[in-house]
Amino acid sequence: MAKKKANTHSIKDVEKFLKPKTFLPIYFLIGEDEYAINSATEQIKEAVQPLILSDFDKEIIDIKKNQDFNEIVNIANAYPFGGGKKLLILKNLEKAKSENLKNYILNPSNHTFLIITYLGTLKDYNSEPFKSLEDKQYLFQTPKVYYNEFINWIKERANSYLLSISNDGAVLLLELVGEDKSLLDIQLNKFFNYLGPNTEISEKIIIEQTAITKEFNIFNLLDEIGQGNRAKAIEIVFNLLDNKFEIYNIIGQLSKYVATIAQIYDIIKNENTQPVNLMRESSYYLQKCSTARIFMSEKRLQQSVQALLKADIAIKTSQYDHKTILTILINEMLA
8 A cells, every 4th residue: 555644544543533523525445454344434424314304315336437427526415315314435436537526525515424435455545536625635545464463353253242352363264254344243143153152263163164164275276285286286376366356465375385394394404493583473374385395495485486476577577467377377377
């Protein structure tokens, strides 16, 4: 995410602007944390609900590439059917050029609450309508979430479901599902429905129940790569991509896998003690890495590091699609 600017609020501060004297006409929610954006949207909807007197005064528009923003401005300016306030939600502003919203942002309707969501990174705050949104202090940005914060969030969220999960269990769940709070929350809700309250989520349950969610998971990929099964590994990465698993997450997981194996290899070769940064990994994950015999050589590890670096560069610079990039990566790692 671009650096937070002076007039940009943290998305955690939305609640400060949800009282009669602090309501804003526009809430622009931006960032890479979709769960935080959705949660803030629900907070705003709940706060303004008593002021909306008709269901006809609530509308959600999913932005399209060639969106007509003049039409949206007309909807925002139209007087509410019920005589109270109106709620208009524009989802996924990142999909379209939206400079035509500038005039409305500078002079918003006093009878409309407008929520705008933008999933992703904003590169230029000086372009419109973002400069005006920032100048008017309507912009709320999701903070970067670090690894340990994900672990703590999983444990706290499990507790809200009246479940408990160990640190190893939280690490394992994060490794299986990825750094997407919405998907993690879906998984925790599934554990609650399966286990009931006041229960611990064991690593066995995590593995079994997460595997049911989709045809393949990241551990299936690591298993096949660790055994040198090139064709099966490529089949799995295609399935992960088709199930909206981001290529950066796949490469990130493969990079972590190779780095962990390299540390295990170093321990075995030099009879070293276990490095501190291995201690945060789950025992299940370390077992996966330690059985990947095909990678227990300096040549193979160096070859894999180079292949991962090339894949990362290819995402940013080449014309290849993501399936082609990952096919080349796996072939080079297992050559």
